[in-house]
C-alpha cells in the first residue's frame with residue numbers, strides 16, 4: 393500500500409510528517425522480513441509484561457481481529473509497530489503521529505493503541521537488558537502501560553490508551569519505575585541558573601535573560617493571561633559578577649535584579665547539565681504517595697543513575713507538574729502527601745495553565761464550576777477557584793546534595 397492510499401482510506405487530510413519521513417525505511421524493514429510479528433497479533437506474554445487489566449482482554453482480542461481483517465488497519469498497525477519498537481530514532485512520538493483511526497474503528501478507536509502495544513514485548517525487555525537493568529525494574533517500568541489503561545478507564549469509562557508515543561520512552565528503556573516514582577535522565581534546558589553560596593550553602597536562582605514575566609511575577613501567558621505591563625528578564629555575567637532577576641518564594645519572578653559575587657557564589661545548575669526527572673504514577677498504579685515511599689524511591693534513584701549512566705554528572709532532580717503548584721500548600725493541610733512531596737523542591741515560575749490539574753483531579757474536560765467535589769482536594773480547589781484564584785503548574789528542583797541529605 394502507498395502512503396497516499398493509506399491516508400485516503402483513513403480519511404485524514406494529510407499524513408503526519410513523521411510517517412512521511414519514515415515510510416520508506418518502514419517498507420524496507422517490512423520487505424526484509426520485519427520482526428516476524430503480524431499486525432494485529434498478540435504476543436504471548438504481553439498481558440503480563442504490560443500488566444494489562446484482565447477485563448480489557450476480550451476487547452483487545454476483538455480489536456486485533458478487526459485489524460487483521462482490514463488491510464488499511466493492518467498497514468497502520470504495522471507502521472506504528474515499526475515506529476514504536478524498531479525505529480532507530482528514539483525520541484518520544486507526538487500525539488499527532490499516533491492519532492487513532494477513528495474514521496474506521498469508531499468507538500473501538502482508543503483500543504488501537506493497545507493492539508499495537510501487545511504486538512511486542514521482547515524488544516522492550518531487551519532494551520532494558522542492553523543497558524544492564526534488571527528484568528524486575530524493566531517489568532515494574534513497563535507495567536506503567538497497564539496503569540495507563542486503568543487510568544483511562546477511570547477517566548473515560550472505556551478501555552483505551554493515550555500518550556502511547558510518550559510510553560515509547562519505556563519501551564526504549566529511558567524511563568524507570570523505582571518503587572513509587574518513575575525517573576529518567578535528561579538534559580536541563582529550563583531558563584534558570586542556580587548559584588550556591590560557597591560559605592553558607594544558600595541557593596539563589598536567577599532567570600535566564602529574555603523571558604517575559606507579568607507584574608504579578610508569573611510567566612507572561614500563564615493561564616492564557618498576557619500582561620500589557622509585562623517585563624523582560626535580564627541576566628549577565630560580567631567580570632566576577634552575575635546579575636539577574638531572582639526567583640522568589642511562591643514560584644514567582646522578581647523584577648528587581650540582584651548581583652552575585654562569583655567569588656562567593658558558584659554556579660551549580662546551568663542549561664546543558666544532566667538532570668534526573670521525576671514522574672508520579674497515579675494512585676491507580678501506586679496507591680497514595682506516602683512520603684516514606686517517595687524517599688525510598690529517591691534513595692533507589694541516587695544509587696541507580698550513577699551505575700547506569702556513569703558518564704553523566706547529575707546536578708539535580710527535577711519535576712514539572714500540577715503537584716508543584718504552590719497554591720496546593722496553601723489549600724491542603726501540612727500532612728497531605730502532595731504538600732510533603734512538594735516541600736523539598738525549589739519552585740520555579742514556568743508558563744503553564746490549570747488544565748493538567750483539572751484533568752487529573754476532576755477527570756478529562758470536567759468544568760470546575762459544575763463538578764460535585766468528593767475529596768478534600770477537590771473541595772479545596774473548587775473553593776479556591778470560586779474565590780477568583782487560578783491553579784497552575786510549576787517546575788522545581790532538588791539538588792543532588794540536598795536529596796542525599798534528605799533521604800539518606
Ligand SMILES: CC(C)(COP(=O)(O)OP(=O)(O)OC[C@H]1O[C@@H](n2cnc3c(N)ncnc32)[C@H](O)[C@@H]1OP(=O)(O)O)[C@@H](O)C(=O)NCCC(=O)NCCS
Pocket residue numbers: 671672673674675676679680681682712713714715724727728729730731752753754766767768769770
Ligand atoms: C499523586 C497522588 C497519588 C497523590 O494522592 P494522595 O497521596 O492521596 O495525596 P494527598 O495525601 O495530598 O491527598 C489529600 C486529599 O486529596 C485527595 N486527592 C489527592 N489527589 C487527588 C486527585 N488527583 N484527584 C482527586 N482527589 C485527590 C485525596 O484523596 C485526599 O482526599 P481526602 O482528604 O478526602 O481523603 C494523586 O494525586 C494522583 O493519583 N495523581 C495522578 C497522578 C499525577 O498527578 N501525576 C503527576 C502528573 S505530572
